Amino acid sequence: MAATADAAKQQSILPTLIPYLDRHLVFPLLQFLEDQEDVDEPSLEHTKLKFELLKHTNMTDFVGDLFAKINNLDERPEEYVQKRDEVLKKREQLQDECSKIQDLLADTEVVNNLRSDKVQNLNYLKENHGVTVEMVDALYEFGQFQYSCGDYNSASELLYQFRILSTDNDKVSAATWGKLASDILTTNWESAMEEVQKVRENIDTRLFSNPLAQLEHRTWLIHWSLFPFFNYEPARDQLTDLFFSPTYINTIQTACPWILRYLAAAVITNRNRPAGKNGQNSYQKQLKDLIRIVRQETYEYTDPVCEFVKALYVDFDFEEAQKKLGEADEILRSDFFLVATSEAFKDAARHLISESYCKIHQRIDIKDLSKRLGLSEDEGEKWIVNLIRDTRVDAKIDYKEGTVVMNHPPQSVYQQVIERTKGGFFRTQVLSAAVARLQNALKYLGLQHSQETRPDTTSRREIMSASLAPECNEVKERYDSCFLKWYSEKYLRGTATTDECEPLFAKYKQCLGRALKERGIDKMLDEARADNRENDLENMKPSN
Numbered sequence: 001m002a003a004t005a006d007a008a009k010q011q012s013i014l015p016t017l018i019p020y021l022d023r024h025l026v027f028p029l030l031q032f033l034e035d036q037e038d039v040d041e042p043s044l045e046h047t048k049l050k051f052e053l054l055k056h057t058n059m060t061d062f063v064g065d066l067f068a069k070i071n072n073l074d075e076r077p078e079e080y081v082q083k084r085d086e087v088l089k090k091r092e093q094l095q096d097e098c099s100k101i102q103d104l105l106a107d108t109e110v111v112n113n114l115r116s117d118k119v120q121n122l123n124y125l126k127e128n129h130g131v132t133v134e135m136v137d138a139l140y141e142f143g144q145f146q147y148s149c150g151d152y153n154s155a156s157e158l159l160y161q162f163r164i165l166s167t168d169n170d171k172v173s174a175a176t177w178g179k180l181a182s183d184i185l186t187t188n189w190e191s192a193m194e195e196v197q198k199v200r201e202n203i204d205t206r207l208f209s210n211p212l213a214q215l216e217h218r219t220w221l222i223h224w225s226l227f228p229f230f231n232y233e234p235a236r237d238q239l240t241d242l243f244f245s246p247t248y249i250n251t252i253q254t255a256c257p258w259i260l261r262y263l264a265a266a267v268i269t270n271r272n273r274p275a276g277k278n279g280q281n282s283y284q285k286q287l288k289d290l291i292r293i294v295r296q297e298t299y300e301y302t303d304p305v306c307e308f309v310k311a312l313y314v315d316f317d318f319e320e321a322q323k324k325l326g327e328a329d330e331i332l333r334s335d336f337f338l339v340a341t342s343e344a345f346k347d348a349a350r351h352l353i354s355e356s357y358c359k360i361h362q363r364i365d366i367k368d369l370s371k372r373l374g375l376s377e378d379e380g381e382k383w384i385v386n387l388i389r390d391t392r393v394d395a396k397i398d399y400k401e402g403t404v405v406m407n408h409p410p411q412s413v414y415q416q417v418i419e420r421t422k423g424g425f426f427r428t429q430v431l432s433a434a435v436a437r438l439q440n441a442l443k444y445l446g447l448q449h450s451q452e453t454r455p456d457t458t459s460r461r462e463i464m465s466a467s468l469a470p471e472c473n474e475v476k477e478r479y480d481s482c483f484l485k486w487y488s489e490k491y492l493r494g495t496a497t498t499d500e501c502e503p504l505f506a507k508y509k510q511c512l513g514r515a516l517k518e519r520g521i522d523k524m525l526d527e528a529r530a531d532n533r534e535n536d537l538e539n540m541k542p543s544n
Helices: 002-010 014-020 023-036 044-054 060-070 078-105 108-112 118-129 133-149 152-165 169-185 189-205 211-229 233-244 246-255 257-272 279-296 304-313 318-333 339-360 366-372 377-391 413-421 424-445 457-467 470-486 499-518 521-530 534-540
Strands: 363-365 395-398 403-406
Touching (some): 014 023, 014 211, 023 044, 023 169, 060 078, 078 108, 078 118, 078 133, 133 169, 169 189, 211 233, 211 257, 233 279, 246 257, 257 304, 257 339, 304 339, 318 339, 318 366, 339 366
8 A cells, every 4th residue: 555655656746737836726735735644743844845835925924833833933933923014014005095996896886887898997987086097006916915815805806806997918917817816716616717718818819929938828727727627517528628629739748748647537537427419429539539649648748547548548458457547546546636536537447448348359258357347246247237238238148157248240341431531521621611711811911002902802801700700809909990990992002001000910910810710700700790790790791
């Protein structure tokens, strides 16, 4: 038992995760590590780790107690008492600065007069209630301060209020990260998932001067998403889809291959989840993608969870798979994020072993299969009976011989060809149409200030509809006037000056290119109609 515990410690990836987490998010992981020791008093090493982690925060009482324990003192040193007074004084000051704007945001009449346009809201509050930009920024500072004090509920509310009014995109982005962390630490998982989506949209639409910075932001989001991933059931499917999306699976393979442990555990345990519409097909696709990625990344990262997948689906080594399942169970029990799923993982993994074994063999010895599953013969027999009932496979149990006879109807070559080529023609058509739209759009975007051939109405319709895509909404709010000037007929004739639009257009170009690539034009038009943007739709209608 001690050997397996030591092996689990060696496979711990906690030191690898910490650089991608905020210090407040690291604390629950250290607390879990301490609880794993199963001792009455925390060790001096753990106390020092907590102290080093939190000494730069405003949690003065807690940090002072940790310092006293480390140095065998009866009470906190005087410096922590003084720092506590300073923190309380600063808190009172910030509370006074924010009290007016907080009272306004709590007033129903004021809230009813607010609109979706932040600039308009700020002007309304400035003209009618004397609110200034400095007051709005004070909400951000107070939210940061409360977060540093460990008052995460208050921090979440303050950052939310700041985000409603602020037009500073950099601070709004930082506030979204802060609210996500606050919601995680207060276990408000539903709100945390909303913030995950907001952070994702911000990363995708923001213009990064350095692609590496965008990669780092996605890496941070992947790590922060692990908290709701394994603590909130409705988040499981959303985040699995997120991790398997092209940009994020590339991020995992490039920057953080150790996340494959969590992705593999999530996919395997998803087997036991009730399947909705196309649920089983989605699960099979995710499993195939997981097998492919694990096989590709074996040289870069491996652990018992990934090795189990490789042994079962790449090497078809059932003895090795059973061995790795035992090791993976120890890993899961010692992992902060996976400990709650260890039993579900073991149960789902046994089902996968059984299914794969039954697909390969026609006559199966119950005793042998039970051994491979780590079960007694009686338990194995019950397991197989339940498996046959649940999966509805064509099989018969010969109790006299102690075997299971599987009926595998042969699949004709003709049927195999149909399965492999099914949907190929449709996918080719979709890809061809998408490439044609993208080429047309890029050609249109590349027009110079001369009297070149203007694009036809259909091309202009596609570009304008792309500007209505959800991915472009944030950009559209800020640069709509310049965008319309850029595409006005006056400009296309080469008679307009657009120097002020040049830097703005670069951002539009990136946003529109992605929108055209990822979304269908008809879908964008439907979304525009749903938002009642009729005036924009009139400009997009092709001429008769």
